[in-house]
Amino acid sequence: MKFTVKDILEMEVILALGCTEPVAIALGGAAAATLLPEKEFDAIEIWIDPNIYKNGMAVIIPGTGGMQGLDTAAALGAYGGNPGRGLEVLESLDETTIAKAKALLDKNKVTVNLRDEVGLYVKTKLISGSNIAESLIIDLHNNIVSLKLNGEEITDSPFLTKSHSKGGKHTLADLETWLRELTLPDILELTADLDEDDLNFLEVGVNHNLALAEYGLKHGSGLGIGKAIDRLIKQKLMVKDMSSSARRLTSAAADARMGGANLPAMSSAGSGNHGLTAILPIWAIKDFIDHDRETILRAIGLSHIVTAYVKAHTGRLSAVCGCSIAAGAGATAGITYLVGGDVHHMEGAIKNILEDLAGVICDGAKAGCAIKLNTAAGAAVQAALFSLHGVNVKDTDGIIGNSTQKTIQNMGALSHDGMIQADKTILKIMLEKQMTKKNQQDAK
Known part of the structure; x- marks a missing residue:
């Protein structure tokens, strides 16, 4: 297995708007929201690893006038994020979507769950009436590996991670294994x-x-x-x-x-x-x-x-x-x-x-x-x-x-x-x- 310098730049050097840990949470929310007919939510639940938790607690989220927090990132992403922008997901925030996120947060309808296991992990569940949309990000901040609607896997979403390399075979783990040698x-x-x-x-x-x-x-x-x-x-x-x-x-x-x-x-x-x-x-x-x-x-x-x-x-x-x-x-x-x-x-x-x-x-x-x-x-x-x-x-x-x-x-x-x-x-x-x-x- 051999990578090129272009592979390294493509996988490792990416534009990101805001700290990448709350951004990953926002991206998970935004991707899950695309599965629902309307962006109206009864509740949001997220499960995150200790390091995402640690890095997302206190940093200010750009474009919000000073808002911060893990629950805030989830709500902002779900209401106003554009998952097509990847780690610039929050570029599309506006006053209306920020207000909606604040209203949901004020009702304490966003729950943050801390996992014991280490390793980058962001699971998001959006509850909207009888519909439940879910996303899962692992290993990389923008690596959406699973999307589900009411328990059914969605396989044709453009927001699911496609391989970063030609032929669709190599992952970050492959790159890091090669780099270590x-x-x-x-x-x-x-x-x-x-x-x-x-x-x-x-x-x-x-x-x-x-x-x-x-x-x-x-x-x-x-x-x-x-x-x-x-x-x-x-x-x-x-x-x-x-x-x-x-x-x-x-x-x-x-x-x-x-x-x-x-x-x-x-x-x-x-x-x-x-x-x-x-x-x-x-x-x-x-x-x-x-x-x-x-x-x-x-x-x-x-x-x-x-x-x-x-x-x-x-x-x-x-x-x-x-x-x-x-x-x-x-x-x-x-x-x-x-x-x-x-x-x-x-x-x-x-x-x-x-x-x-x-x-x-x-x-x-x-x-x-x-x-x-x-x-x-x-x-x-x-x-x-x-x-x-x-x-x-x-x-x-x-x-x-x-x-x-x-x-x-x-x-x-x-x-x-x-x-x-x-x-x-x-x-x-x-x-x-x-x-x-x-x-x-x-x-x-």
């Missing part, structure tokens, strides 16, 4: 296969993510980290260099995205924030070096491939921060490529950033993600520059292996085996906070 030199060879169409596609991703960064810098959305860095540089409390420029641009985009800006991000490996981290630090440093368009875009292509490679080991959703671990590794590889480093420098840079950020946890999607993207962007620049000057973490250190492949395999073991209890504890803390807030509101 690659070495860093193999990945670098794939970058050479990027043609002009691929480069144009990668440039589209740059433009979308730059639009988010510009929005964040202008409006100070979310935590306003990007705008704060701007002020600090103007006050001469920070210096404008490669690292601060990477942090400024990347965190500003995360500020906008986590703050609910109604602009899509070019995602990477299933996450918009991964896409911001995989693309923007590389773009930010270009003004400090001699560069040309093709080299920059090939560096970004390399970043996407490395991000997908790391995620194939660590899992789609986990207790470790993928923006720091996976996209951070991708970004530092791309930066190393852009400044003229070879495969050995890239290997050193990836080891450096994983030693630096391996312990960063994922505690859900929210405004605070911008701080983590700020850290990851700066660390990606630092790790690359250190490696260029021969500063590399030794193979004898901790989880670092004697190759990029072995290091990332170790990171995968840490993510899957070592962090299971951590993930449960993070979710427990978040649920307790949510319950305390609800009790306080009920007391009023």
Whole structure:
């Protein structure tokens, strides 16, 4: 089984409007709603895995004026989502559909059920009179594998996932199995296969993510980290260099995205924030070096491939921060490529950033993600520059292996085996906070 760089881009690099976890819930609701004669519902029920639950709890849903929540995402998708837009399903929201969603939520007619099993899972049931419509999404945020109306499987819906590859045989699991066998030199060879169409596609991703960064810098959305860095540089409390420029641009985009800006991000490996981290630090440093368009875009292509490679080991959703671990590794590889480093420098840079950020946890999607993207962007620049000057973490250190492949395999073991209890504890803390807030509101 062999994949091409086009397969990787097609499956792993996709436009997404809003955080992909609530978006997946909205997509499930929107797809199920297409089976019903009218978009009027008596109740909605969803069943989701712990990581979808964790990442969808606190993030603002774009185009809603600040609404958030898992139940909210389900209702908005069912009433106003366009499943034909995939991860941009909520692009079609309007005031009428938002009002309908709020009315159903006010009646407490949307029920969220948390599964014990890990692995991306979103099951939606819409009840409308005597009709029950269901959808099921697994593995990928936009992977609709089942649609049912009154218990009968619907097989001819255009919203059911068709294969991402020619011949209809390969799935994300196939791609990840293949990716896990690659070495860093193999990945670098794939970058050479990027043609002009691929480069144009990668440039589209740059433009979308730059639009988010510009929005964040202008409006100070979310935590306003990007705008704060701007002020600090103007006050001469920070210096404008490669690292601060990477942090400024990347965190500003995360500020906008986590703050609910109604602009899509070019995602990477299933996450918009991964896409911001995989693309923007590389773009930010270009003004400090001699560069040309093709080299920059090939560096970004390399970043996407490395991000997908790391995620194939660590899992789609986990207790470790993928923006720091996976996209951070991708970004530092791309930066190393852009400044003229070879495969050995890239290997050193990836080891450096994983030693630096391996312990960063994922505690859900929210405004605070911008701080983590700020850290990851700066660390990606630092790790690359250190490696260029021969500063590399030794193979004898901790989880670092004697190759990029072995290091990332170790990171995968840490993510899957070592962090299971951590993930449960993070979710427990978040649920307790949510319950305390609800009790306080009920007391009023």
